[in-house]
Amino acid sequence: MPETMFDYAIEATKTLQQADPELARQVQIITPSTNPSLADLQVSNAAGAIKQQCAASLWPYKLVCWVLERLLSSNNTSNGSFNLQTNTTVTSVQPYDGGWLVTTPRGEIKAPKILLCTNAYTSSLLPTLHDIIVPVKGEMSALIPTPNAKLQRSYGFLGHLRQNIEQDDYLVQRPIAEDGSGGELMFGGGRAYATNAGVGISDDSTIDEPAAAYLRKEILKVLDIQGDEPVKELKASHEWTGIMGFSRDSHPWVGCVPEEVAGGNGMYICAGYTGHGMPNAALCAKAAVESMSGKRDEIDLPRSYWITSERLSKAREMLTVKDADEAAIRNP
């Protein structure tokens, strides 16, 4: 049995080397005696590091706006096929005349098929999934960098202080402009310090101060960015929270919701990314839409992502999201 989190990481890397040697070639185990060293990676205090060659960062809001603007501008008829209603909460979905009745404060819509991409909030419309996709509040900050914080890479930190293996911290730096402005350190996590570790919380209207304080202070301990005049904590230009949708068996739920769960036919879902939707949500949505359009074969989606009655039953035999999170055990 591995003894430390770094031992786990080494084991996981070895498993990857066996399962996918080509992918594993992008991954390098860094110990105090390797080249590059932990100090080269600016993580001198770490027990070790796993360096990965390829990574990407993006501003999700800009991506989503770009997608929506393109869809809106492609509607060149008065009967446009794309209709966007922002700030319009769906308060209920009910089976109706072989299809669905979607109720909002601004009126009702009838549709033969509907797709729930409501992620953490799915159980507000489909209460039977309350124990399958669970809201988890995450804390984020944009921290003003120290003068020498010019990072070459993005980071994920595991196991700092009392954080368990499911409570990682993550860091991406914004670009630094020619005049030296920008470069904010987008640092998130600190969940072990948040109320209930954020589990079961769907209100993102407040920040969680202990988690926010952890982020402002601990970044200086996990990363070598102190300048000539050491500071105790960084200032945040912005702090906020967001709600992730944790899946009971750790995989997203995609496809046609079984009739006995939805109460009718023609309800589809893509949700439950357990905080990792960026590399997952777009292709899950494509698969869900292909499935809605009646395409049956060759939909490119891992089998473990499809929602079925059997998978739901199996997931319910696993630890609850809260118990798994507390025990630092990842289902399945």
Ligand SMILES: Cc1cc2nc3c(=O)[nH]c(=O)nc-3n(C[C@H](O)[C@H](O)[C@H](O)COP(=O)(O)OP(=O)(O)OC[C@H]3O[C@@H](n4cnc5c(N)ncnc54)[C@H](O)[C@@H]3O)c2cc1C
């Ligand atoms: C703090 C934080 C950090 C994260 N960091 C990363 C990361 O580094 N990498 C990564 O891959 N992922 C990350 N994620 C997760 C990622 O943001 C999500 O997986 C992704 O946003 C899921 O996309 P989505 O469209 O399915 O759901 P969401 O982006 O949650 O969108 C769901 C939408 O549905 C709307 N909605 C819900 N219910 C209703 C209703 N009844 N009526 C109308 N609208 C409704 C909501 O308002 C929301 O706009 C992070 C999440 C948080 C909160």
